[in-house]
Structures are given as structure tokens and as C-alpha cells.
Amino acid sequence: xxxxxxxxxxxxxxxxxxxxxxxxxxxxxxxxxxxxxxxxxxxxxxxxxxxxxxxxxxxxxxxxxxxxxxxxxxxxxxxxxxxxxxxxxxxxxxxxxxxxxxxxxxxxxxxxxxxxxxxxxxxxxxxxxxxxxxxxxxxxxxxxxxxxxxxxxxxxxxxxxxxxxxxxxxxxxxxxxxxxxxxxxxxxxxxxxxxxxxxxxxxxxxxxxxxxxxxxxxxxxxxxxxxxxxxxxxxxxxxxxxxxxxxxxxxxxxxxxxxxxxxxxxxxxxxxxxxxxxxxxxxxxxxxxxxxxxxxxxxxxxxxxxxxxxxxxxxxxxxxxxxxxxxxxxxxxxxxxxxxxxxxxxxxxxxxxxxxxxxxxxxxxxxxxxxxxxxxxxxxxxxxxxxxxxxxxxxxxxxxxxxxxxxxxxxxxxxxxxxxxxxxxxxxxxxxxxxxxxxxxxxxxxxxxxxxxxxxxxxxxxxxxxxxxxxxxxxxxxxxxxxxxxxxxxxxx
Amino acid sequence: xxxxxxxxxxxxxxxxxxxxxxxxxxxxxxxxxxxxxxxxxxxxxxxxxxxxxxxxxxxxxxxxxxxxxxxxxxxxxxxxxxxxxxxxxxxxxxxxxxxxxxxxxxxxxxxxxxxxxxxxxxxxxxxxxxxxxxxxxxxxxxxxxxxxxxxxxxxxxxxxxxxxxxxxxxxxxxxxxxxxxxxxxxxxxxxxxxxxxxxxxxxxxxxxxxxxxxxxxxxxxxxxxxxxxxxxxxxxxxxxxxxxxxxx
Ligand SMILES: Nc1ncnc2c1ncn2[C@@H]1O[C@H](COP(=O)(O)OP(=O)(O)OP(=O)(O)O)[C@@H](O)[C@H]1O
Ligand SMILES: [Mg+2]
Numbered sequence: 001x002x003x004x005x006x007x008x009x010x011x012x013x014x015x016x017x018x019x020x021x022x023x024x025x026x027x028x029x030x031x032x033x034x035x036x037x038x039x040x041x042x043x044x045x046x047x048x049x050x051x052x053x054x055x056x057x058x059x060x061x062x063x064x065x066x067x068x069x070x071x072x073x074x075x076x077x078x079x080x081x082x083x084x085x086x087x088x089x090x091x092x093x094x095x096x097x098x099x100x101x102x103x104x105x106x107x108x109x110x111x112x113x114x115x116x117x118x119x120x121x122x123x124x125x126x127x128x129x130x131x132x133x134x135x136x137x138x139x140x141x142x143x144x145x146x147x148x149x150x151x152x153x154x155x156x157x158x159x160x161x162x163x164x165x166x167x168x169x170x171x172x173x174x175x176x177x178x179x180x181x182x183x184x185x186x187x188x189x190x191x192x193x194x195x196x197x198x199x200x201x202x203x204x205x206x207x208x209x210x211x212x213x214x215x216x217x218x219x220x221x222x223x224x225x226x227x228x229x230x231x232x233x234x235x236x237x238x239x240x241x242x243x244x245x246x247x248x249x250x251x252x253x254x255x256x257x258x259x260x261x262x263x264x265x266x267x268x269x270x271x272x273x274x275x276x277x278x279x280x281x282x283x284x285x286x287x288x289x290x291x292x293x294x295x296x297x298x299x300x301x302x303x304x305x306x307x308x309x310x311x312x313x314x315x316x317x318x319x320x321x322x323x324x325x326x327x328x329x330x331x332x333x334x335x336x337x338x339x340x341x342x343x344x345x346x347x348x349x350x351x352x353x354x355x356x357x358x359x360x361x362x363x364x365x366x367x368x369x370x371x372x373x374x375x376x377x378x379x380x381x382x383x384x385x386x387x388x389x390x391x392x393x394x395x396x397x398x399x400x401x402x403x404x405x406x407x408x409x410x411x412x413x414x415x416x417x418x419x420x421x422x423x424x425x426x427x428x429x430x431x432x433x434x435x436x437x438x439x440x441x442x443x444x445x446x447x448x449x450x451x452x453x454x455x456x457x458x459x460x461x462x463x464x465x466x467x468x469x470x471x472x473x474x475x476x477x478x479x480x481x482x483x484x485x486x487x488x489x490x491x492x493x
Numbered sequence: 494x495x496x497x498x499x500x501x502x503x504x505x506x507x508x509x510x511x512x513x514x515x516x517x518x519x520x521x522x523x524x525x526x527x528x529x530x531x532x533x534x535x536x537x538x539x540x541x542x543x544x545x546x547x548x549x550x551x552x553x554x555x556x557x558x559x560x561x562x563x564x565x566x567x568x569x570x571x572x573x574x575x576x577x578x579x580x581x582x583x584x585x586x587x588x589x590x591x592x593x594x595x596x597x598x599x600x601x602x603x604x605x606x607x608x609x610x611x612x613x614x615x616x617x618x619x620x621x622x623x624x625x626x627x628x629x630x631x632x633x634x635x636x637x638x639x640x641x642x643x644x645x646x647x648x649x650x651x652x653x654x655x656x657x658x659x660x661x662x663x664x665x666x667x668x669x670x671x672x673x674x675x676x677x678x679x680x681x682x683x684x685x686x687x688x689x690x691x692x693x694x695x696x697x698x699x700x701x702x703x704x705x706x707x708x709x710x711x712x713x714x715x716x717x718x719x720x721x722x723x724x725x726x727x728x729x730x731x732x733x734x735x736x737x738x739x740x741x
Contacts, residue, residue, distance in 0.1 A: 449595040
């Protein structure tokens with residue numbers, strides 16, 4: 001019954017929404033401060049100085065920057081875009097006086113209004129989307145290049161949990177940052193990760209100490225507002241032995257005619273028996289129907305199951321961005337550790353997505369599971385690209401991979417590219433893949449029963465993605481479901 | 494109740510219905526018989542508004558309302574139901590969820606209050622019981638992997654739950670085993686009412702033993718070429734359509 005309840009609430013949500021509207025597309029008009037346009041060592045120094053960073057952090061950035069200058073942009077992904085002029089962007093944008101507001105009263109009212117419009121609770125007594133009875137969620141609000149506010153810090157500190165912006169962590173918790181930053185995604189990892197290491201702006205830092213279950217959901221909302229600026233999110237989550245955390249991130253951006261770059265790095269570290277559940281609802285501006293504008297979302301997300309029996313689970317709902325290039329991965333280093341990846345990737349209009357997961361099995365008895373649901377409509381291209389790699393010492397490794405594609409209309413494309421490497425004969429790998437075409441005949445059948453077309457699409461799509469939506473925390477699932485419906489509006493007929 | 498006059502329907506470049514006239518008053522059940530390719534399914538699609546079935550001439554009204562001006566979902570809300578000759582599979586949508594969505598969409602379109610979830614559940618379970626459809630089957634995605642006969646039974650279940658004013662059954666008897674045929678016929682008979690009418694398309698006289706039609710029409714080459722009582726079906730079974738085809 002509960003499941004059916006979700007279906008019907010989606011249908012209502014679809015009804016309530018205006019056709020083809022990207023509701024997060026507004027701009028916030030506030031005074032902002034920018035780095036000079038362009039990218040050089042000076043830019044890196046500027047950002048570091050703005051953030052009051054210690055010398056070691058600046059050195060780390062500069063080393064990455066020098067490295068980046070020798071690297072080439074990757075071209076293997078199934079995405080097409082004109083060359084990016086890295087000198088024609090701004091690498092730091094922040095609301096004036098943003099030296100982190102100490103309390104809600106200091107935050108610029110325009111910014112408060114922005115988060116309110118997006119349904120994100122910045123007052124500790126508020127709940128997500130104003131839903132009565134929804135559990136409380138601690139929020140780190142990142143506006144362009146800076147974190148403007150983090151809620152529930154005191155309550156979390158009482159439990160021993162550190163939840164703050166990465167900028168603050170660099171200053172306040174240097175030992176933890178030095179120990180773990182770049183330990184999962186090295187600065188040399190790939191073109192975009194190296195760029196991020198040089199110019200990363202803000203993101204969240206989480207440390208959950210040994211044996212602690214984080215008492216509430218943690219979340220970060222990324223908002224790209226300033227014109228012509230890139231956003232370089234950097235997030236680091238460490239869960240010590242036996243600890244547990246569930247973390248959510250949400251992303252939106254205004255409608256802009258030019259493309260904006262979002263190159264993020266997220267690193268997760270799970271020590272012995274620790275568990276990290278990381279969920280993303282990505283709804284960056286996808287560009288208009290003709291493919292003008294939209295965010296380039298080039299993201300490196302990786303989790304390290306460093307300790308025995310640790311668990312990392314990635315859940316993503318990717319509906320926005322003009323281009324998505326993203327492969328949340330797990331390194332299953334600890335014996336008996338497990339990694340999961342649940343994904344819904346929706347492309348409509350001219351959107352392109354090349355996304356999937358890598359599961360690297362190093363330890364014994366490691367398990368991984370990949371469930372990918374790709375939906376393609378309009379003239380969009382959707383590619384699942386995955387790697388399951390079983391190393392020589394990974395005895396009894398298991399993987400289950402399922403990749404399902406749903407095509408709406410006949411001008412879009414879906415591609416599945418699963419790579420497998422097995423160097424241990426005891427490995428058990430299963431792979432299933434399906435492609436379904438949503439046909440005019442099916443829609444007519446449903447309309448003959450009285451179900452209007454948009455609602456029919458929503459029902460079919462919901463059925464298709466249900467398995468993944470169920471992985472999201474409840475209040476997020478409802479929001480994600482609305483998003484799924486909205487992002488497919490106008491995809492038929 | 495349903496009135497079709499001089500209906501011409503083209504599919505692509507081909508004209509399939511060529512001036513079809515038919516009238517089914519409230520309270521009656523009519524049968525349509527005719528050779529393969531005569532245009533029976535075309536008629537059912539034209540009445541329900543399937544895209545690509547273009548009415549180039551003629552008129553269709555249901556209780557005085559102009560059907561041809563309405564979208565498929567509006568026609569459904571007006572009480573028109575089609576049991577498909579080839580029911581579609583609806584992946585990922587459990588039958589129960591599907592029926593709930595259909596009932597509520599129709600109620601909403603008619604400006605009626607939506608039914609509660611428990612009420613719907615009760616209604617569907619009761620009808621499913623009559624049709625010997627298991628509770629397990631209601632949880633499965635509609636028609637996905639169902640046998641031909643099971644799909645036909647699902648069509649009848651949907652009809653019984655939606656309680657349409659006018660139902661078209663396009664070869665619902667094909668593919669049914671002997672017991673299922675009787676169960677389906679019982680279902681259809683149970684729906685007979687003074688304010689409801691039905692059009693039953695079939696190739697076999699056998700169904701008409703169970704569902705006694707008020708009239709039988711012969712559809713050949715896009716037109717109704719003969720109309721009679723139930724005895725006409727018996728005669729067609731013996732003589733076939735040669736006589737009509739020769740004349741056409
Ligand atoms: N898309 C189409 N393009 C051209 N001709 C079509 C198309 N669809 C159907 N037809 C033709 O229209 C005619 C009528 O088809 P229809 O399905 O209505 O027949 P029917 O009377 O239902 O036959 P059966 O008893 O086999 O179900 C057939 O000759 C068929 O080939
Ligand atoms: Mg037919």
C-alpha cells in the first residue's frame with residue numbers, strides 16, 4: 001500500500017506542476033565579489049587567501065595547478081561539447097561580507113529567500129520542503145564558492161560529529177584534512193579532479209567518530225548563482241570505526257545562456273565496520289530545448305571502504321545539467337566490505353549523460369551491486385559506463401549489475417558499456433541489461449482507460465525507477481519523484 | 494446511445510471504413526462479425542480516438558456527445574471502454590496501481606470525488622474474485638508476461654471495475670479456454686443494464702451462446718452489409734462471408 005501511495009502522490013505532483021518549468025531557474029540579485037577572470041597561479045593564490053588558508057593548503061593547490069597545466073582534457077566519454085576556454089571563466093564568486101555568517105540573522109535576506117524558494121530549511125525548526133512531520137536535517141548551504149551557513153552544528157557536536165564547510169575544516173581541523181584530503185582521489189587522478197584540487201571553492205566536511213551513529217541526516221545544497229563562474233565543490237566525509245552517516249546533496253542553478261562548469265570532487269572514507277550512505281539529487285540547469293546553456297557537470301566521486309566490513313552506498317538522481325560526466329565509485333579494500341550504486345539518470349531535450357560506477361574489489365569476500373536506470377527522451381543521449389574490477393587477492397568477490405534503459409520517442413539514444421576485469425577465478429559476476437521503448441501504443445492504451453498522457457508517462461517512468469527511488473530517504477524520494485516527472489514533461493507527443 | 498453515421502476512416506493513405514452506419518440503443522448488446530481485415534478493429538480504434546485513424550467523413554455520438562471532437566481520455570471519462578484485441582503490456586505498473594490511476598483520473602475528469610484507496614481495493618478484489626484472478630496477479634505489472642487468455646481476462650476485469658456506459662469488446666473470446674470463456678461471459682452479462690450498451694466483435698458463434706446479442710451486424714469491406722437477430726450468427730457460421738464478399 002505504501003508504494004502505491006507514492007505512485008499516486010507523484011501523479012498529483014505532476015498535475016500540480018506547470019508544463020516544462022524548471023522551477024529552480026531564478027537568479028538571486030545580491031552584491032557579489034569575484035576573482036579576476038582567468039586561471040593562473042595568481043587565481044589559486046587569490047582563492048587560498050580569500051579562505052584564509054594555511055601555507056600547506058596553498059602549496060597543495062599550487063602543486064595540483066602545475067600538474068593540471070601538463071594534462072589533457074579527456075575525450076573518451078560519449079558526450080559532445082565545444083572546447084571549454086578555461087581562461088574565460090571566473091573561479092571564485094561569493095556574496096559580499098560572506099566571511100561565514102555566524103547566525104541566521106546575519107545572512108543576506110536575498111540568500112535566505114533563495115533557499116526558502118528552493119524549499120531548503122535554514123532555520124533549525126524548519127523541515128525539508130516544509131513537510132510536516134519530516135525529520136530534521138542538518139544543512140550546509142553553499143552559495144557559489146562559499147558555504148554561507150551550516151545548521152545544527154551544536155547538536156551534532158554534542159554527538160561528536162563534525163559537520164562544517166571544507167574551508168572551515170582546513171582551518172579548524174587541519175590534522176584530519178591533511179590526513180584524508182586527496183587520499184581517495186589523488187590530486188593527479190584526472191584532468192577535472194586535478195583542476196578541482198587547484199581551485200576548489202567550498203563543499204562539506206564530515207567526521208563521524210568511532211562508534212557514533214550520526215543523529216540526523218546531513219545535507220549540502222549547492223547553488224550556482226553568479227554569471228560566468230564555475231563551481232568547484234570539494235567534499236570529504238570520514239566515518240570512523242563502527243560509525244554511520246547518511247548524507248544528501250542537492251544542486252540547482254539559474255537559467256543562463258552560457259554554459260557553466262561544475263567540477264566537483266567528493267571523497268568518502270569508511271573505516272572498519274563504518275557505513276556511509278551518500279545520496280545526490282542533481283538538478284542543475286539543463287539548458288533550453290535547443291541545447292543553449294546548461295551546466296557541464298564533470299564530477300569525480302569515490303568512496304574508499306578502507307576498513308573490514310565497511311559499507312558505502314551511492315544513490316543518485318541525475319535530472320539536470322547539459323552534460324553529466326560522473327562515475328561514483330567504490331574501492332573495496334577492506335575484507336568483507338561492500339559497495340552499492342543506485343542511479344537514475346534522465347536526459348531530455350539535448351542533454352547528454354555519460355555516467356555509471358566503478359567497483360574495485362581488492363579485499364576478500366567483497367560485494368558490490370550496481371542498479372542503473374537510464375531514461376532518454378527528446379534528442380538526448382544517455383550512456384551507462386561501468387567497470388567491475390576483481391583483483392588477484394579478492395577471493396570470493398561478488399558483483400551484480402543491472403542496467404535498464406527506457407527510451408521515450410525515437411530521436412534519443414541509450415548506450416550500455418560495461419567493462420569487467422576479473423583476476424581471481426572465484427569471482428561471481430552477474431550482469432543484466434534491458435532496453436524498453438515506451439511506445440505510442442502503450443500510451444494510447446492508458447489514455448483509453450482515462451489516464452491523460454503526462455500522467456501515463458509519469459506512471460510508466462515511476463514504475464521504471466521505483467527500485468532506485470526506494471533507496472532514497474523518504475522525504476527526498478518524494479522530491480526526487482516530482483523532479484523525475486517534471487524533467488520529462490513535454491517528452492511525448 | 495451510440496450512433497455512427499456514414500463514417501469514413503483512413504489509416505495512412507488507405508480508406509478502411511467506407512461509410513459505416515450503426516446504432517446501438519441503451520440497454521442492448523450488439524455483435525459485429527466479419528472476415529479478417531474487414532475493418533472491425535479499425536472501427537473500435539476510430540471510436541476510441543487512436544492516433545492515425547482519421548475520420549474523414551461522418552459523425553459519431555455517444556449519448557448525443559460528439560465523440561470525434563474528444564481526446565481518447567475524454568472519451569474514456571465519457572464512459573467509453575475498449576477491450577483490446579491485443580492488450581498492451583505496461584511494465585513497472587502493478588495492475589492495482591493502474592486501476593487506481595484510471596478510476597481517479599476518470600472521476601476527476603467528470604468532476605466527481607475520487608474514491609478512497611480501501612474502497613478501490615475492495616472493488617477490484619471483488620471483481621477479480623468473480624473472474625478467478627488471483628491477488629498475486631494484481632500485484633504484478635499489468636499484462637507483463639501474462640498469457641494471451643490472462644490478458645483478455647484482465648481486460649474484462651478493467652471493464653468491470655471502470656463500469657463504462659458503452660463497452661466495445663474486440664475479440665475478447667479469442668484465446669480463451671472453455672472455462673475462461675464462460676467466466677468472461679458471466680462478467681459481461683453481469684454488466685448488462687438499462688443505461689449501458691455493448692458492442693461485441695467476434696468470429697465465433699460460441700460466445701454468442703453465452704452473451705445473447707440483441708442484434709448481429711455483418712461488417713464487410715468497411716461497411717455494415719447486413720443486420721439481423723442472433724440467428725444471423727448461426728447462419729454465418731455455416732455459410733461464411735462468400736455471399737457478402739461477392740456482392741462487395
Ligand atoms: N497502419 C495501417 N496502414 C495500412 N493499412 C492498415 C493499417 N492498419 C490496418 N490496416 C488495414 O486495415 C484493414 C482493416 O484492419 P482491421 O484490423 O480493422 O481488421 P479486422 O476486421 O479487425 O480484422 P481481424 O478479424 O483480423 O481482427 C486491414 O486490411 C489492415 O491491413
Ligand atoms: Mg481486429
